[in-house]
Amino acid sequence: MAALLSGCFAPAANDGGPSAALSPTAAGATDATISRPDQPAPSSYRYRLGIGDRIRVTVFGEEALSGQFEIDGGGAVTLPLIGAVPAENQTLADLQDTLTRRFRGGLLRNPRIVVEIFAYRPIFVLGEVRNSGEYKFRPGLSAFEAVALAGGFTPRADQRRIYIRRRGESEERAHDMARPVPVFPGDNLRVDERYF
Structure with missing residues (x-):
């Protein structure tokens, strides 16, 4: 059995x-x-972002910095306070690391960030x-x-x-x-x- x-x-x-x-x-x-x-x-295998993908960025404890963003024609995503960040051909984990470093650069002490696909x-x-x-x-x-x-x-x-x-x-x-x-x-x- x-x-x-x-x-x-x-x-x-x-x-x-x-x-x-x-x-x-x-x-x-x-x-x-x-x-x-x-x-x-x-x-x-990890999905690589491209122009036209929409992502959801969550910065824990910082609702004003979180939201949905589209990767523009230049391959960048523009976020509050840090501006345009190259995103094309990056994996979600790579972009998450990049955003964490950018926000840590004097803006946030210990940022916790999650990046997800919102729409392909x-x-x-x-x-x-x-x-x-x-x-x-x-x-x-x-x-x-x-x-x-x-x-x-x-x-x-x-x-x-x-x-x-x-x-x-x-x-x-x-x-x-x-x-x-x-x-x-x-x-x-x-x-x-x-x-x-």
Whole structure:
């Protein structure tokens, strides 16, 4: 009986949580046939902030310094008293350390700061979808779900593949829609027209 019950509590290979959705293996894959979104993310992977991300900064005991802030077009976040702080390409922990040092520099004696993601930068779904445009990203989002957010395919759409240009890449890459294709904050997705 104990052996039977112990199997009920075995950890799942992938719970579909944000760390699995933001797997660097999937992010760096050049083709969906190479991508392994079913593999858990290595514990060393940490999300890097980008332009358009909104963060929540909590400075304990200093409500006037806390709030929600957006990373601007220059890659910085501007906070009360300390001004603009570079944030693009930093992890949440890196930015938290930077803010702690900046506030400690004569303003606060022993600042305790927490930085969290409030809203990820948007994705863009273009081409042969019913409602091209900007859409909110959520962890675990797939390319198929992103197309659904955009109203689905048009009758002329090539539903077999989707083209994605990831943040930091200059060219888009084709991905097979028959396999799960993960989407990441800031991605540009394009559905091409089908040729008969």
